Each structure stands twice: as C-alpha cells, then as structure tokens.
Amino acid sequence: MDDCVANFPEDIVKEILLRCPVKSLLRFKCVHKNWYALIKTPNFVQQHLNCSKNNPPQLLLYNTGNYGDRYDSRSLTLISEENPQTFKGMAYLLGSVNGLFLMFGVIDHVHSCALWNPATREVRLLHLPPPMINDRPVFGLGLDLLTNDYKVVCYLCENLAAVYSCSRDSWRIFKHRIPFFTGVKQTFGTAYSNGVYYWLLRGCRPSYYTVLLFDFGSEMFEGIEGPHIHTYVFGLMLVDDSIAILSLNDLNMSDYAIWVMIQPGVWNKLVTFQCFPFIKSCYDSSLILATRTSRLISYNVRTNKLKDLAFQRPGIGKHAKASGCGVFYYNESLVTIKQRHDGELDH
Structure with a gap:
C-alpha cells in the first residue's frame, strides 16, 4: 500500500483529498504518514473548508427532549446519524460557523457551554466566567476575520459581557452598555454573517423590534x-x-413575509408567500420546513422552489417548542477545537 501511495504525485493526492468528505479524511489519516501530516496542516484545513462550501450541505437533526422538561434533566442528541452523540444537560444549539456549533445548557445546576464539531466529533468544554447572573444567558458564536480566531460572546448581566477566545483559551470580561437590552422582553432569533453576530429583540411594545449585533473583530x-x-x-x-x-400573519398561520435590512435601520418588505407552518430553521435564502407527515423540505424564498431533503422521522412535524427537535444545514469541516500542548488552537 505504501508503494502505491508513494507513486502518486503529491499535488494530485492533495487535489483528491481536498474533495473527500471529513469522515473519509479521518480514516485516510491512518493510510500513510504523509497523508496524516498533510490533512493536519492549517493550509489544508482551510482549503478543504473552501471546497466544502461548494458542495451540498449536510443535514444535522437533533433532539433536546420535551418542552417543559427541567433544564438540568435535558440532553442534546444527534439523531441524523447511526451512532449519535448525546450531551447530558445541553438544551440549546447555535451554529454553524465553518462547521462548528455552540451548545449550552445546565449541568449539575451550573450554566455550561461547549464547542462542538459534529463531523470530527470533537468537543471542547468552555468554563463560563463568574458572575453568571442572567438565568438565561445570551450566547453568540463567530470568527474574528482578522486573526482567524473563533470566539464566543456571552451576555452575563446588564452592562456586563464576556468574550471567549479559542486561541487564548480564556474569557475576557468587560463592562459595556449593551444597547436596547434595558426593557427587552424577549429574544426572538439569531443570525451570523461575516464576523458579526445578530440578535432580534422585542421591547416593551409588541411591535417594537431592535437588532443587536456584536462584531467579533472589534468586540x-x-x-x-x-x-x-x-x-x-x-x-x-x-x-x-x-x-x-x-x-407571520397572526390571522393566517401560513402567510409569511420577509423584511430585509437594506441599510442600518432601513427595512424593506422583500416578499410575501405561503408555506407549511412547521419552520425548523433557515439556511442561506431557504427555509427548512417539516410537513405534517414529518418529512423535511427546503423552500427557497428567492426562486419559490421546494426541494425534498429525503429525510423523514416521526415527530419532527411539530413546532420546536413542542417536540424539542431542531434542524441545521451546515458544511462539514476539519477545523479542530482540540488544545495543543503549547496552549494554542490548531485552526
């Protein structure tokens, strides 16, 4: 086997490996020491990530138990694989950023969070800094584009937040008057794009919404x-x-509208449409929907086209609050969250 591998030109081997899925690459690391060294290099990891963004995304479907269960009795289980991972105490999932997810919940009556790469099955527990005053901390996951450092932001309490840096493996607590958090009644949804994380907040008045953003570069x-x-x-x-x-139209639960921010504070109604009521998540310009027969469908709001995702499982045709079932579309990556011996993270 080694003789066959040695006869392949290195550039051809690299081009072939760049097009392989993550699970195959993890096995190929055992084929030849040169392959092992190549697949671990930061340059190969980044090139493979760029290639994977041109491939069809992977479907990640998970269950966090039933709505109403105590936080410390819930667990996050990946149910879209034959050998799923289960994380006791984790009840929420955010993602993904270059194939990485952030999960958080309550373990032994203590708020906890961890980074997770489902493709490599790596997990990195992050010990939250005190004081964890907020009963339901607000999290965000993103990438500092200038330093290529993966970071987690956590709103601890009024005027106090913390940022975790993977490269430093430490939290930085800082005081900052977070706009619009005073009087906020509910956090509706989140999104991430180009090094910036967004939260949708509703104030005291039902029709008054604001968007809070955090720039991972400037923090x-x-x-x-x-x-x-x-x-x-x-x-x-x-x-x-x-x-x-x-x-969503309150009077007709199948009528939707999308408002796009064309510049800060200026919004325009882009489109109105009708679709299934069970929306699980969003991916690019598409919504991931579940039919009443518990089959997953994607709906592109730009092209108005439906696509069967070829996945069906009893129980997913319910609202997330009722079933505890969530769906993500994501691109697999080799990005590692393991700690090096020298204390630095290998990106």
Whole structure:
C-alpha cells in the first residue's frame, strides 16, 4: 500500500483529498504518514473548508427532549446519524460557523457551554466566567476575520459581557452598555454573517423590534432599530448575506413575509408567500420546513422552489417548542477545537 501511495504525485493526492468528505479524511489519516501530516496542516484545513462550501450541505437533526422538561434533566442528541452523540444537560444549539456549533445548557445546576464539531466529533468544554447572573444567558458564536480566531460572546448581566477566545483559551470580561437590552422582553432569533453576530429583540411594545449585533473583530456591541411589524415575528435569517426578519400573519398561520435590512435601520418588505407552518430553521435564502407527515423540505424564498431533503422521522412535524427537535444545514469541516500542548488552537 505504501508503494502505491508513494507513486502518486503529491499535488494530485492533495487535489483528491481536498474533495473527500471529513469522515473519509479521518480514516485516510491512518493510510500513510504523509497523508496524516498533510490533512493536519492549517493550509489544508482551510482549503478543504473552501471546497466544502461548494458542495451540498449536510443535514444535522437533533433532539433536546420535551418542552417543559427541567433544564438540568435535558440532553442534546444527534439523531441524523447511526451512532449519535448525546450531551447530558445541553438544551440549546447555535451554529454553524465553518462547521462548528455552540451548545449550552445546565449541568449539575451550573450554566455550561461547549464547542462542538459534529463531523470530527470533537468537543471542547468552555468554563463560563463568574458572575453568571442572567438565568438565561445570551450566547453568540463567530470568527474574528482578522486573526482567524473563533470566539464566543456571552451576555452575563446588564452592562456586563464576556468574550471567549479559542486561541487564548480564556474569557475576557468587560463592562459595556449593551444597547436596547434595558426593557427587552424577549429574544426572538439569531443570525451570523461575516464576523458579526445578530440578535432580534422585542421591547416593551409588541411591535417594537431592535437588532443587536456584536462584531467579533472589534468586540463591540451595536444596536440597530428594527421594522415596526404588527404581526408575529418568527426570527432572523440571511437572504443573499443580508440580515432579514421573517414574520407571520397572526390571522393566517401560513402567510409569511420577509423584511430585509437594506441599510442600518432601513427595512424593506422583500416578499410575501405561503408555506407549511412547521419552520425548523433557515439556511442561506431557504427555509427548512417539516410537513405534517414529518418529512423535511427546503423552500427557497428567492426562486419559490421546494426541494425534498429525503429525510423523514416521526415527530419532527411539530413546532420546536413542542417536540424539542431542531434542524441545521451546515458544511462539514476539519477545523479542530482540540488544545495543543503549547496552549494554542490548531485552526
């Protein structure tokens, strides 16, 4: 086997490996020491990530138990694989950023969070800094584009937040008056794009919405006035890399509208449409829907086309609050979250 591998030109081997899925590459690391060394290099990891973005995304479907269960009794289980991972105490999942997810919940009565790469099955527990005053901490996951450092932001309490840096393996607590958090009644949805994380917030008045953003490069918060929508708001999504709000007609639960932010504080109604009521998540300009027969469908709001995702499982044709079932579309990556011996993270 080694003789056959040695006869392949290195550039051809690299081009072939770049087009292989992550699970295959993890096995191929055992084939030859040169392959092992190549697959681990940061340059190969980045090139493979760029290639994977041109491939069809992977479907990740998970269950966090039933709505109403105690937080410390819930667990996150991946149910779209034959040998699923289960994380006791984890009840929420955010993602993905270059194939990485952030999960958080309550373990032994303590708020906990962890980074997770489902393709490589790596997990990195992040010990939250005190004081964890907020009963339901607000999290965000993103990439500092200048330093290529994966970071987690956590709103601890009023005027106090913390940022975790993977490269430093530490939290930085800082005081900052976070715009619009005073008087906020509910956090509706989140989105991530180009190094910036977004939260959709609703204030004391039902139709008053604001968007809070955090820039992982400058590590600063900023508030943007949202549209005045008198219908139910489902959450945030991305439409052609622009932040958008998905709203639902209270009188007809199948009528939706999408409002796109064309510049900070200026919103335009992009499209109205009708679709299934069980929306699970958003991916690019598409919604991931579940039919009443528990089959997953994607709906592209730009092209108005439906696509069967070839996945069916009893129980997913329910609202997330009722079933505890969530769906993500994501691109697999080799990005590692393991700690090096020297204390630095291998990107």
